[in-house]
Amino acid sequence: MELTRLGYETRLQRSPDPSLNGLHELERCLTTGGEPNPTAPRTPEPEEEPQARKELAPPGILSPEAIVLLAPFSIFGLLARLGIEAITTYSNQSVFTLAWVQAVGCLVMGIAQSQKTYIMAFYPPLYLGITTGFCGSLTTFAGWQRDVFIAWTNKPFNEASGWQSFIDGATRLLFTQAISMGSFLLGLSIGHHEFQVTPSIPPRKLRLLIAVVSLLAYIACFPLFFLLSPSYRSMATAALLFSWPGSLTRHLFGSFLNARVPHFPLGTFLSNMLGTCVTSVAYVLQNLDAIHCNITAMALLQGLSDGYAGCLSTVSTYAVEVNLMSRRHGWRYVLASWITAQLILVLIVGSPKWSGHLTPNITSCS
Numbered sequence: 264m265e266l267t268r269l270g271y272e273t274r275l276q277r278s279p280d281p282s283l284n285g286l287h288e289l290e291r292c293l294t295t296g297g298e299p300n301p302t303a304p305r306t307p308e309p310e311e312e313p314q315a316r317k318e319l320a321p322p323g324i325l326s327p328e329a330i331v332l333l334a335p336f337s338i339f340g341l342l343a344r345l346g347i348e349a350i351t352t353y354s355n356q357s358v359f360t361l362a363w364v365q366a367v368g369c370l371v372m373g374i375a376q377s378q379k380t381y382i383m384a385f386y387p388p389l390y391l392g393i394t395t396g397f398c399g400s401l402t403t404f405a406g407w408q409r410d411v412f413i414a415w416t417n418k419p420f421n422e423a424s425g426w427q428s429f430i431d432g433a434t435r436l437l438f439t440q441a442i443s444m445g446s447f448l449l450g451l452s453i454g455h456h457e458f459q460v461t462p463s464i465p466p467r468k469l470r471l472l473i474a475v476v477s478l479l480a481y482i483a484c485f486p487l488f489f490l491l492s493p494s495y496r497s498m499a500t501a502a503l504l505f506s507w508p509g510s511l512t513r514h515l516f517g518s519f520l521n522a523r524v525p526h527f528p529l530g531t532f533l534s535n536m537l538g539t540c541v542t543s544v545a546y547v548l549q550n551l552d553a554i555h556c557n558i559t560a561m562a563l564l565q566g567l568s569d570g571y572a573g574c575l576s577t578v579s580t581y582a583v584e585v586n587l588m589s590r591r592h593g594w595r596y597v598l599a600s601w602i603t604a605q606l607i608l609v610l611i612v613g614s615p616k617w618s619g620h621l622t623p624n625i626t627s628c629s
Contacts, residue, residue, distance in 0.1 A: 336396025373450020501566025
């Protein structure tokens with residue numbers, strides 16, 4: 264049976280099943296010569312959405328409201344990463360610093376994933392802010408891969424043997440992967456709790472206020488950069504300037520590219536590789552023995568590495584994607600990410616390092 268847009272039959276055939284003849288007679292009365300019968304009852308057209316419901320309509324994840332809300336969550340994620348790095352860095356530490364960073368970010372991501380339905384029913388941009396903004400900016404793929412490469416190639420500058428350097432790099436590579444996946448699964452388990460409260464979408468005026476405050480929070484980073492002591496610039500304030508652009512770039516990459524290649528999230532992959540490129544270039548410029556710059560330039564380079572590259576690349580989303588894939592597709596994605604990132608570091612950092620133009624551990628300009 265073929266139906267028109269209005270739902271009326273245009274071609275009718277008598278069914279050999281007698282039990283269906285009554286149905287055909289009922290359908291036939293809706294048509295006149297194959298055309299809709301104007302006297303037949305019609306399905307009522309949907310009424311226009313009430314204004315009150317329009318007022319509560321949730322914005323999409325690509326709406327200006329959702330994009331602006333990324334700003335404060337990106338700032339909080341970056342500050343959380345810098346804070347965790349500060350309190351977990353000390354002499355004779357047993358666990359490398361970024362392990363704590365990735366663990367916390369993936370744990371929060373797991374909890375948010377398990378409560379996705381509830382958060383989305385309440386306010387979709389909030390879910391975007393927690394996962395893409397906070398967790399994505401807290402975790403960093405670029406910093407992870409950079410540290411692995413430095414551990415593998417740092418033999419000329421320390422007393423470690425080649426085997427020890429290999430074990431150090433492999434430990435950072437494999438244990439970070441394991442810790443990230445384990446923390447995400449732990450978060451999923453912790454977050455399996457059903458709330459008894461029925462979520463409601465915030466009214467438009469409140470959402471507008473949240474968007475304005477979010478935008479002002481990012482704008483406030485610029486006077487902080489200039490008004491606070493220059494010593495804070497390389498520590499945090501320069502990175503804050505690049506936090507929102509980094510997470511926004513990753514969000515747009517993921518939104519438009521992740522579905523392009525089956526079983527391979529191209530947007531997240533490109534975000535991680537671009538972040539690795541940026542942090543590699545910043546590392547080289549900060550450690551070239553022949554470079555002449557000033558403290559502000561060095562702070563901006565550190566800001567690009569911690570802020571833009573750190574927020575552009577992510578381990579939390581990467582862990583979610585690996586968990587959702589089959590074993591074969593997951594390992595293909597993991598190995599492609601590892602190998603491509605290390606090749607980028609070989610090309611950008613390895614060339615000046617092995618040619619003798621790179622002096623590590625330069626933290627300020629002379």
